[in-house]
Amino acid sequence: MSCDVSILIVQTFEVRKVRQTIRNIYRAAPQVSFEIIVIDNNPAAGMHAILEKEFPHVRYIALDRNKGFGGGMNEGIRIANGRYILVFNPDIVVEAQSLETLTRFMDAHPDVGVVGPKLVNPNGSLQFSCYRLPPLLWPVYRRTPLGKTAVGKQVIEEYLMTANPHAETQDVDALIGAALFCRRTDLQAIGLFDERFFMYYEDNDLCRRFWERGKRVVYLPSASMIHYHRRASADGSLLQQCFSRFTWIQIASFVRYMQKYFRAPNPRLTYFAFHGGTHQPTNAPSERS
Secondary structure, eight states: OOEEEEEEEEESSOHHHHHHHHHHHHHHOOSSOEEEEEEESOGGGSHHHHHHHHOTTSEEEEOSSOOHHHHHHHHHHHHOOEEEEEEEOTTEEEOTTHHHHHHHHHHHOTTEEEEEEEEEOTTSOBOOOEEOOOOTTHHHHHHSGGGGSHHHHHHHHHHHTTTSOTTSOEEOSEEOTTEEEEEHHHHHHHTSOOTTOSSSSHHHHHHHHHHHTTOEEEEEEEEEEEEOOOOGGGOSOHHHHHTOHHHHHHHHHHHHHHHHHTTOOOHHHHHHHHHTTTTSOTTOOOOOO
């Protein structure tokens, strides 16, 4: 049955978080029609039994192997009935009116391919969830003491857009994959997630391909959600990170990303050069990437 929004959640080791997230979605009582689809990379964890008992209306897909974040999302997108897809992490709280705000914005802006809400920490402080394109040495600055140097701090701040006014709607290079709101038809047109990115940088890649297809990527702070964010790849000391599986998955994804786009122009800048800047929100700051 068709609906306004298909909310897609990939589960691997987050059974308790998924359970709480679904409760929070229903608690928010969205005034748009929606469905929830859980894609399970780890069926042995018992997710299906919980859904059958507590949330029988939630759709469930058990995968025969761990396909990662993007691969799991693709399985959900293929069976989704919503006009819109919400790519959603299991550690986010949907706040009242956030889904309605995202839906109204996309209904009013057919030239936008993907929109992301403002994400805040549990204490209400801002999370930086919109980005510029990653620079060549980004993992080095992000993971080593070089990030504490003057140059390293500047690189990190520019990538995370920390100086931008995050209370304003603006076009951005990319959005964090924790909450991406897109048209299902647009996702199908650009080819869904690139499954070569098992985890990490699949969001940067997806946003970049939206820009390349002439669809804007927009940060929308009037829609807000709470994100209980933990960077698993950044846990522990530098030495511990060197032996972390998540660290090496992230590095491998970054290398794939650079191989795919090295020397390619910034498609957001190309888009606005072609359109003369006429579609960029008037309150969006101009910046170089």
